[in-house]
Amino acid sequence: MSEKSTPNQVSANTLRRLPYYLSYLKSLKNTDVAYISAPVIASELDLNEVQVRKDIAAISSVAGKPKKGFEIDVLIRDIQAYIGCEDNNCGILVGVGHLGRALLAYKGFEAYGLKIIAAFDSDPSVVGTEIAGKPVYHIASLREFCQSTDAAIGIITVPAEAAQSTCDLLIKSNIKAIWNFAPVMLNVPEGIIVQNENIVSSLTIINKKLAEIAGSKQP
Amino acid sequence: MSEKSTPNQVSANTLRRLPYYLSYLKSLKNTDVAYISAPVIASELDLNEVQVRKDIAAISSVAGKPKKGFEIDVLIRDIQAYIGCEDNNCGILVGVGHLGRALLAYKGFEAYGLKIIAAFDSDPSVVGTEIAGKPVYHIASLREFCQSTDAAIGIITVPAEAAQSTCDLLIKSNIKAIWNFAPVMLNVPEGIIVQNENIVSSLTIINKKLAEIAGSKQP
DNA sequence: TAGATTGTTAATCGATTAACAATC
DNA sequence: TAGATTGTTAATCGATTAACAATC
Numbered sequence: 001m002s003e004k005s006t007p008n009q010v011s012a013n014t015l016r017r018l019p020y021y022l023s024y025l026k027s028l029k030n031t032d033v034a035y036i037s038a039p040v041i042a043s044e045l046d047l048n049e050v051q052v053r054k055d056i057a058a059i060s061s062v063a064g065k066p067k068k069g070f071e072i073d074v075l076i077r078d079i080q081a082y083i084g085c086e087d088n089n090c091g092i093l094v095g096v097g098h099l100g101r102a103l104l105a106y107k108g109f110e111a112y113g114l115k116i117i118a119a120f121d122s123d124p125s126v127v128g129t130e131i132a133g134k135p136v137y138h139i140a141s142l143r144e145f146c147q148s149t150d151a152a153i154g155i156i157t158v159p160a161e162a163a164q165s166t167c168d169l170l171i172k173s174n175i176k177a178i179w180n181f182a183p184v185m186l187n188v189p190e191g192i193i194v195q196n197e198n199i200v201s202s203l204t205i206i207n208k209k210l211a212e213i214a215g216s217k218q219p
Numbered sequence: 220m221s222e223k224s225t226p227n228q229v230s231a232n233t234l235r236r237l238p239y240y241l242s243y244l245k246s247l248k249n250t251d252v253a254y255i256s257a258p259v260i261a262s263e264l265d266l267n268e269v270q271v272r273k274d275i276a277a278i279s280s281v282a283g284k285p286k287k288g289f290e291i292d293v294l295i296r297d298i299q300a301y302i303g304c305e306d307n308n309c310g311i312l313v314g315v316g317h318l319g320r321a322l323l324a325y326k327g328f329e330a331y332g333l334k335i336i337a338a339f340d341s342d343p344s345v346v347g348t349e350i351a352g353k354p355v356y357h358i359a360s361l362r363e364f365c366q367s368t369d370a371a372i373g374i375i376t377v378p379a380e381a382a383q384s385t386c387d388l389l390i391k392s393n394i395k396a397i398w399n400f401a402p403v404m405l406n407v408p409e410g411i412i413v414q415n416e417n418i419v420s421s422l423t424i425i426n427k428k429l430a431e432i433a434g435s436k437q438p
Numbered sequence: 439t440a441g442a443t444t445g446t447t448a449a450t451c452g453a454t455t456a457a458c459a460a461t462c
Numbered sequence: 463t464a465g466a467t468t469g470t471t472a473a474t475c476g477a478t479t480a481a482c483a484a485t486c
Binding site: 010012015016017018019020023024044045046083084089097098099101102105106108109112113114152153160176177179183184185191193195197198199200201202203204205206207208209210211213 | 229231234235236237238239242243263264265302303308316317318320321324325327328331332333371372379395396398402403404410412414416417418419420421422423424425426427428429430432
Binding site for chain 4: 441442444448451454458460
């Protein structure tokens, strides 16, 4: 609510770049430079300098100074405010396998606006334990749990076969956004946010590029 | 080499969709349907039907039958051949933290052309152990290890601060593609493939969308 | 001043979607 | 035949990049 109502549509691509800007700018905090220019940011992050300026203009009202660039501190503050690093959304995670554990243990989310408050699984050997300080409950208690909290994000790290039923349960439990790490497309009612994270998709890109350079070498 | 030389540039977006097509088509294998149409695939995977046809045309020479669609078995075979599921690339992983362990334990990679053959870390408490059947060696032995194997892909799951030096070491060790899970941009010489996997970028998109719907409700 | 940089408008590029004839 | 579907060409859309005047 501290922001003035900004109906400006920032593209998902810009959004994806913001964390890179932020971490790069933070890495400059300890040095004695106070200003950074778009061309420098661009070369450092492998981007086009006009794109950097447009991204900055889209999410901040800071004006750059010709010949100097942008004040680093202000830039950091504006990006953080825009991303919403301050006001955390609460999330719950379903599926305490290897990946689920890794996400539960990851320290970086809180700095980017996500606080995972509990995990759920059906395996009795993990139910009742804690992982990285977060309690693991039985999946049967998920819906009730959500009634007493304001969890908005549901993280799905169950096997592909169980992803859709998990998704259905989360939506029934009033979850507004699904972060889906299972390699399937989920069926959701309108208004529910879904973000798919399919690392096998990325692997496909790597393998194809490798095949290309291998193919060009031995024709 | 079994493929005929195909210089057709398939977009990264198409490449990303292929695993979704594949897993959906595989899920139909047990049923008694032999053909599937583009409109059905599209609605199931939330895509445009023309896009589905174009994707299929780009990676397969199979012809669809009017009123019927595409033969599922042939489609599966062609996608798998295109992705290169058969001929595995070998990969090594550096950084045996939570995420590193999760990737080492993930069973799905081999079906998509990646075989992780070893992991590396500097922590003496994990060096010498095995994770999911894969040996963990000291990072000091990485370069030598690579000389005796044909590892092409290096997976970086170290903390952000160590990512660049890890990357440099991998490239010195003759790795051709870097799969980078650290939230920083890496500096690499020309010709090296880099695929960045920054899940915090995705989180940013989720949070922003949540903020939007929250903002539209209470103005 | 000269030159680096900003901010913005216009041009380019590529991906998605619409339109439509051809086929079974 | 009528209608569903394919395959392809054209139109649209959005993101990236180029061009350039303004500023310090």
